[in-house]
Amino acid sequence: MAPRLQSTQYLLILFCFFVFLSASLVAESTTLYYKWEVMSEIKSPDCFKKLTMTINGGSPGPTIYAHQGDNVIVELKNSLATENVAIHWHGIRQIGTPWSDGTEGVTQCPILPGETFKYQFVVDRVRAGPDGFVFDFFLIFSILEINLQAGTYLYHAHYGMQRQDGLYGSIVVWLPEGQLEPFSYDHDRNLILTDWYHKSSHEHATGLATPDPGFQWVGEPDSLLIQGRGRFNCSLLGSSSLASATCNTSSPQCVPYPLTVVPGQTYRLRVSSLTSLSALSFQIESHTMTVVEADGHYVEPFQVNNLFIYSGETYSVLIKADQDPSRNYWATTNVVSRPRTTPPGLAIFNYYPNQQRKLPPTTPPAGPAWNDVAPRLAQSHAIKARQGFIHPPPKIADKVIVLLNTQNTVKGRRRWSLNNVSFNMPHTPYLIALKHNLLHTFSQAKPPTGYDFKNYDIFNPAPNQEATESDAIFRLDFKSTVDIILQNANMMSPSSSDTHPWHLHGHDFWVLGYGEGKFDIYRDPSKYNLENPIMKNTVALHPYGWTALRFVADNPGVWAFHCHIDAHFFMGMGVVFEEGIDQVGNLPTSIMGCGESKRFLRP
Numbered sequence: 001m002a003p004r005l006q007s008t009q010y011l012l013i014l015f016c017f018f019v020f021l022s023a024s025l026v027a028e029s030t031t032l033y034y035k036w037e038v039m040s041e042i043k044s045p046d047c048f049k050k051l052t053m054t055i056n057g058g059s060p061g062p063t064i065y066a067h068q069g070d071n072v073i074v075e076l077k078n079s080l081a082t083e084n085v086a087i088h089w090h091g092i093r094q095i096g097t098p099w100s101d102g103t104e105g106v107t108q109c110p111i112l113p114g115e116t117f118k119y120q121f122v123v124d125r126v127r128a129g130p131d132g133f134v135f136d137f138f139l140i141f142s143i144l145e146i147n148l149q150a151g152t153y154l155y156h157a158h159y160g161m162q163r164q165d166g167l168y169g170s171i172v173v174w175l176p177e178g179q180l181e182p183f184s185y186d187h188d189r190n191l192i193l194t195d196w197y198h199k200s201s202h203e204h205a206t207g208l209a210t211p212d213p214g215f216q217w218v219g220e221p222d223s224l225l226i227q228g229r230g231r232f233n234c235s236l237l238g239s240s241s242l243a244s245a246t247c248n249t250s251s252p253q254c255v256p257y258p259l260t261v262v263p264g265q266t267y268r269l270r271v272s273s274l275t276s277l278s279a280l281s282f283q284i285e286s287h288t289m290t291v292v293e294a295d296g297h298y299v300e301p302f303q304v305n306n307l308f309i310y311s312g313e314t315y316s317v318l319i320k321a322d323q324d325p326s327r328n329y330w331a332t333t334n335v336v337s338r339p340r341t342t343p344p345g346l347a348i349f350n351y352y353p354n355q356q357r358k359l360p361p362t363t364p365p366a367g368p369a370w371n372d373v374a375p376r377l378a379q380s381h382a383i384k385a386r387q388g389f390i391h392p393p394p395k396i397a398d399k400v401i402v403l404l405n406t407q408n409t410v411k412g413r414r415r416w417s418l419n420n421v422s423f424n425m426p427h428t429p430y431l432i433a434l435k436h437n438l439l440h441t442f443s444q445a446k447p448p449t450g451y452d453f454k455n456y457d458i459f460n461p462a463p464n465q466e467a468t469e470s471d472a473i474f475r476l477d478f479k480s481t482v483d484i485i486l487q488n489a490n491m492m493s494p495s496s497s498d499t500h501p502w503h504l505h506g507h508d509f510w511v512l513g514y515g516e517g518k519f520d521i522y523r524d525p526s527k528y529n530l531e532n533p534i535m536k537n538t539v540a541l542h543p544y545g546w547t548a549l550r551f552v553a554d555n556p557g558v559w560a561f562h563c564h565i566d567a568h569f570f571m572g573m574g575v576v577f578e579e580g581i582d583q584v585g586n587l588p589t590s591i592m593g594c595g596e597s598k599r600f601l602r603p
């Protein structure tokens with residue numbers, strides 16, 4: 001008869017098991033060390049010469065390739081002569097490292113010219129650090145229980161509107177060695193879509209900040225870039241010698257990006273958008289795409305001819321190179337949701353061994369109608385968590401915040417507001433102010449959690465006279481479940497409502513639903529998808545519609561939640577959440593030095 005184990009023996013075995021698991025986990029993670037230098041350079045990404053911000057000479061900057069759980073260190077040197085910088089790791093939740101989020105004004109002071117700043121974080125859920133074994137022991141539970149986060153992420157400047165001058169790139173996080181994705185492909189490729197302006201972000205910022213009647217909207221972009229390359233029609237500038245010195249169609253920098261494929265093979269294409277303004281559609285002529293990932297989460301696969309993508313979103317699509325291989329095809333991106341005056345962005349889907357530069361014999365596909373909201377809404381509805389990878393949300397929320405998105409005039413300036421409050425960034429970053437009790441550095445008011453639902457007409461709003469500006473923030477109960485309902489409305493000009501891609505730092509949220517018209521807090525929650533909602537970090541708020549999200553405030557830190565359109569955030573379209581500030585570890589002094597945080601630096 002086999003001896004019966006005592007309960008203490010069970011415990012011992014269990015303990016050894018976790019020690020083993022924990023050790024193997026630690027052993028697997030690697031530290032990736034990058035040295036980056038931010039510089040200002042004259043570049044011609046769309047054939048037109050512009051002062052561009054580069055990282056190690058490139059825009060986009062280097063791609064970070066990591067395995068899930070890896071420790072990433074980026075030593076960032078600011079070699080701009082006269083400008084500050086900060087870099088945000090978009091989609092990385094910074095669990096245990098909220099000071100590495102890179103959001104100037106929220107989590108750190110700007111990095112001054114000549115300074116080097118060290119960002120250090122783990123991709124993604126695994127928390128490294130001095131907690132050692134005891135922490136890992138508990139970590140195992142949380143890892144088994146929640147989603148792993150291999151997937152596609154981004155990084156970009158988060159200081160003023162600097163991102164649009166070219167400071168951005170990709171982060172690709174692979175599964176740990178030996179683990180397989182729930183879909184198969186032969187090759188893994190990556191494309192970032194952006195829009196491009198010939199004016200500098202400073203000129204844009206000045207125009208946006210000038211009170212009426214001097215206010216200058218940024219206007220539509222001059223071109224669209226695919227992986228940092230586009231094509232401006234230089235002939236629009238005439239044929240003066242100045243024009244030909246500024247715009248050179250034969251510059252190698254603006255040759256369409258070639259995406260080379262081998263006939264018969266399947267490609268995982270990571271498509272992301274870091275546009276400053278534009279919502280985009282993306283397609284590859286004669287090829288269908290199967291959507292399998294969104295913002296680092298597996299999607300129940302569905303097919304599209306056009307992929308709609310909003311600033312801050314990432315997708316993976318599978319594409320089979322199964323068309324006539326004797327020619328090349330167009331990969332195109334087009335503006336949607338705003339009147340289309342920008343020419344399409346073009347890349348070449350190049351069948352090996354055709355020449356990479358050989359233009360396809362066809363005219364590029366025109367893309368979907370810019371003002372047709374229905375297919376965009378349909379795509380939003382189609383994105384569900386993949387079977388077998390569903391992480392159901394908590395069934396009910398502890399707190400509901402409705403955010404009415406409106407355009408207003410505040411103190412003579414054109415602004416965006418949430419419930420009539422337009423966001424201003426304070427001079428002392430919130431993370432430092434809260435951790436060190438400098439509560440006088442920003443407003444201690446409670447931002448409104450709703451608006452006058454009964455009387456407000458989202459289609460025909462009365463002018464909002466009472467709009468104000470504030471740097472007050474939402475303080476959330478640690479580990480509470482929070483619902484956010486984004487409500488769109490008409491803008492200041494009649495019959496227009498924009499698409500706003502909202503991005504949350506420090507979290508992924510469940511997308512509970514989208515609706516048209518005014519959200520009804522009494523009836524619409526019954527339509528929420530609590531079965532298989534996708535988790536994302538960026539989501540679209542469609543024209544005249546609403547979008548409902550849920551997240552658990554369990555990541556100690558201070559996190560921005562804002563519209564990812566540069567100009568909109570600049571004009572106040574954002575809020576800030578604090579949660580579990582008392583659980584945040586000691587702040588590194590490297591994030592300090594501005595506003596009242598100067599006092600923590602040694603003289």
Ligand code: C2O
Nearest residue numbers: 088090312503560
């Ligand atoms: Cu990608 Cu706060 O942004």
Ligand code: CU
Nearest residue numbers: 500563565568
């Ligand atoms: Cu917006």
